Amino acid sequence: MENKLDYSVQAVPQKRKGNGIIFSQKVAPYIFVSPFILSFLIFFLYPSISTIIMSFQEVLPGETKFIGVENYKKLLNPHFYAALRNTTIYTIWTLIILIPLPLVLAVILNSKAIPGRNFFRSAYFIPALTSTIVVGVVFRLIFGELESAPANALLKLLGLPAQQWTMHWGTGMFLMVFLASWKWLGVNILYFLSGLQSIPKELYESAEIDGAGMFRKFFYITLPLLKPVVIYVLTISIFGGFRMYEESFVFWQNQSPGDIGLTLVGYIYREGFINNDMGFGSAIGIVLLIIVFVINIIQLKVTGAFKKEG
Amino acid sequence: MTQTAKIHPIAKVIVVLILLFLAIVALFPFFALLLASFKPSTELLRYGLNLKLQAHLLSFKNYIYLFQEGAKYLAWYKNSLIITAVGTVLSLLFSSMVGYALAVYDFKGRNAIFILVLTVMMIPIEILMLPLYKLMVSFKMINTYWGVIVPTMVAPIAIFFFRQYALGLPKELLDAARIDGCSEFRIFFSIMVPLMKPAFGAMAILQAMGYWNSFLWPTVILRTEDMFTLPIGLSGLLTPYGNNYDILISGSLLTILPIIVLFMFFQRYFISGLTVGGVKG
Incomplete structure (x- = not known):
C-alpha cells in the first residue's frame, strides 16, 4: 500500500x-x-x-511394445502407394494450374485497360473465404451422378456422355484439382498482383522506348522480377498439396473405391483413428514429415531465406 | 503513348469475355446453393441441383427447418462461434506478444526462437495429429472447445506477420515511454497494440476464418453431435439417401454467408490476412 x-x-x-x-x-x-x-x-x-x-511401436490400449521397423515395412503396400501417388499427382496438377493461370490473370488485371478490375479481383477471391467442406457439399451436387446435375448437363450440351465423377480415378482427380483450383485461384492472383505492383514502372517505360512488345516485356521484365513471389507461391502450393485431405473427404469421406481419393493425410487418419493403428499411422506421418522437410530445405536453399532472416 | 492504346480492341473483348467466364465459374456454386436453398429437398433429390427457377416451388421452409426442435444446427452454429471467437482472441493476444518481442527486443536466443517459429510454420498439424490426440486424451480435453483451441492458439504464421509488422514500429516511441516510466507491458498494450491495428485486423480475419472453416482437427477432438462445429455437422448430413438435404443446403448457405458479408466490409484486411508472407506491394 x-x-x-x-x-x-x-x-x-x-x-x-x-x-x-x-x-x-x-x-x-x-x-x-x-x-x-x-x-x-x-x-x-x-x-x-x-x-x-x-512409429517403431505397436500401440495398443494399455500395452505398447517395440516392433522395430515393422511399421515401415508395412508401408510397402498398395494403399500407401495409392496415397503417395494421389497426393503427388494432385500436388503437381495444382502447381501446373495454380501458378501460370493466376500469373497471367494478375498481369491482365494489373492493366488499367481492363474494365471492372476490382470486380474480377473480388469475384475470384470469394471462393477462398469458404470452408472446403461446406462448399464441397455444393460440388458434390454439381458433379452429381444424375444426368440432370449441372456438370453432366453441361457435358450433354457439348455432346459428351454423362460421367460418374466419383467412381473413376481420372474424374476423381479432376474433382479434387478443380475444387482446389476454384478455391485458391483468387488468392494466388493477389500474391502476383502485389508482386507486380512493386515492379518500378520506369522499367516498362524504358523497354517500350526500346521497342519491346507485350511478350518481351513479360518474359524479360515481369517474370524475372516476380521470381521471389513465384517461389513463395510454389512453396505454399506444395505444402498445401501434401497436406491435402478435405478436397478428398468431401467427395468420398474416408472410403473411396479403389483408393482413388486416398491421400497421405487421409491414410494417417484412416490407419490411426479408424483402424486404431497409431504406430502404423505414425510411420506414415514420418514419411510425410520427411517429404515436407526435404522440400523445405530445397526451398530455403533456393531462396536463401536463412541468410536474410537469421 | 499509353499502355491502354496498345491493346487491340478485339483482343480486349476476348480477354474480358474470358475474365467473365472465370468469374461465373467462381460464383456459380454460390448461386446454385442460394437457388437450391429455396427449393424443397425432394426436388433436389429427384432432379439434382438444377438451375431452373421454378418460382412456384420456392419457399423459406428450408430455413425454418434449421431452427426447429431436434435440429442440431443452432448448437453447431453456437459451437463454431465460440471456438472461433475464443480461439481468435487468444491467438491474437499470444501471437502479437511473441511477434512483437521478436521484432523490438534484442535478447539472447531471439534468432533461435525465430527459426523455430519458421520451422513450426512449415509443419502441418495433420502430421502430428495422432500424438496430439493422445496428448489431448491425457489432458482430458477430448470433446471440449479447449481441445480444439489450445494446440492451435499460438499461431506461427500470425507470429511471423506481427513480427514483420512490428519491425516497422517507431523505436523512438519506445524510448520515450521508457523515460516516462512505463513498464514494458504497458508500452506494449497501451502504445504498441493500437499502432499495430492493421496487423490485428488482418490476423483477426485469418485466424477467425481458420477456426470457422477448420475441419480435420475438430473432427478428431469433437465426438458428440451436440459439440460438432458447422463443417463437421454439415458434412455428416451428406448421405446418399438425401434425407437431410433441406437443412444441408440452407445450413451450408448460412455458414458461408456471414464471411462473404464481412468480406464486403473489410476487404482490405481480408486480402492482407490471406496473403500473408507475400511480397509487400
Missing part, C-alpha cells in the same frame, strides 16, 4: 525498478515469447518425438 502511494507522487518515475523484475527490459521479452516456447514444447516438440517413437 505504502509503495503505491509512493509512486503516485514520484516526479522521476524511472526509479520504479523496485516494481519487480518482470517489468524490466531484460526479462520482459522472455515473458512475451513464453506462450510460443510453451506451445512449441508441448504441442510440437513432444508430439514430434512421440510420433517418431510410436
Whole structure:
C-alpha cells in the first residue's frame, strides 16, 4: 500500500525498478515469447518425438511394445502407394494450374485497360473465404451422378456422355484439382498482383522506348522480377498439396473405391483413428514429415531465406 | 503513348469475355446453393441441383427447418462461434506478444526462437495429429472447445506477420515511454497494440476464418453431435439417401454467408490476412 502511494507522487518515475523484475527490459521479452516456447514444447516438440517413437511401436490400449521397423515395412503396400501417388499427382496438377493461370490473370488485371478490375479481383477471391467442406457439399451436387446435375448437363450440351465423377480415378482427380483450383485461384492472383505492383514502372517505360512488345516485356521484365513471389507461391502450393485431405473427404469421406481419393493425410487418419493403428499411422506421418522437410530445405536453399532472416 | 492504346480492341473483348467466364465459374456454386436453398429437398433429390427457377416451388421452409426442435444446427452454429471467437482472441493476444518481442527486443536466443517459429510454420498439424490426440486424451480435453483451441492458439504464421509488422514500429516511441516510466507491458498494450491495428485486423480475419472453416482437427477432438462445429455437422448430413438435404443446403448457405458479408466490409484486411508472407506491394 505504502509503495503505491509512493509512486503516485514520484516526479522521476524511472526509479520504479523496485516494481519487480518482470517489468524490466531484460526479462520482459522472455515473458512475451513464453506462450510460443510453451506451445512449441508441448504441442510440437513432444508430439514430434512421440510420433517418431510410436512409429517403431505397436500401440495398443494399455500395452505398447517395440516392433522395430515393422511399421515401415508395412508401408510397402498398395494403399500407401495409392496415397503417395494421389497426393503427388494432385500436388503437381495444382502447381501446373495454380501458378501460370493466376500469373497471367494478375498481369491482365494489373492493366488499367481492363474494365471492372476490382470486380474480377473480388469475384475470384470469394471462393477462398469458404470452408472446403461446406462448399464441397455444393460440388458434390454439381458433379452429381444424375444426368440432370449441372456438370453432366453441361457435358450433354457439348455432346459428351454423362460421367460418374466419383467412381473413376481420372474424374476423381479432376474433382479434387478443380475444387482446389476454384478455391485458391483468387488468392494466388493477389500474391502476383502485389508482386507486380512493386515492379518500378520506369522499367516498362524504358523497354517500350526500346521497342519491346507485350511478350518481351513479360518474359524479360515481369517474370524475372516476380521470381521471389513465384517461389513463395510454389512453396505454399506444395505444402498445401501434401497436406491435402478435405478436397478428398468431401467427395468420398474416408472410403473411396479403389483408393482413388486416398491421400497421405487421409491414410494417417484412416490407419490411426479408424483402424486404431497409431504406430502404423505414425510411420506414415514420418514419411510425410520427411517429404515436407526435404522440400523445405530445397526451398530455403533456393531462396536463401536463412541468410536474410537469421 | 499509353499502355491502354496498345491493346487491340478485339483482343480486349476476348480477354474480358474470358475474365467473365472465370468469374461465373467462381460464383456459380454460390448461386446454385442460394437457388437450391429455396427449393424443397425432394426436388433436389429427384432432379439434382438444377438451375431452373421454378418460382412456384420456392419457399423459406428450408430455413425454418434449421431452427426447429431436434435440429442440431443452432448448437453447431453456437459451437463454431465460440471456438472461433475464443480461439481468435487468444491467438491474437499470444501471437502479437511473441511477434512483437521478436521484432523490438534484442535478447539472447531471439534468432533461435525465430527459426523455430519458421520451422513450426512449415509443419502441418495433420502430421502430428495422432500424438496430439493422445496428448489431448491425457489432458482430458477430448470433446471440449479447449481441445480444439489450445494446440492451435499460438499461431506461427500470425507470429511471423506481427513480427514483420512490428519491425516497422517507431523505436523512438519506445524510448520515450521508457523515460516516462512505463513498464514494458504497458508500452506494449497501451502504445504498441493500437499502432499495430492493421496487423490485428488482418490476423483477426485469418485466424477467425481458420477456426470457422477448420475441419480435420475438430473432427478428431469433437465426438458428440451436440459439440460438432458447422463443417463437421454439415458434412455428416451428406448421405446418399438425401434425407437431410433441406437443412444441408440452407445450413451450408448460412455458414458461408456471414464471411462473404464481412468480406464486403473489410476487404482490405481480408486480402492482407490471406496473403500473408507475400511480397509487400
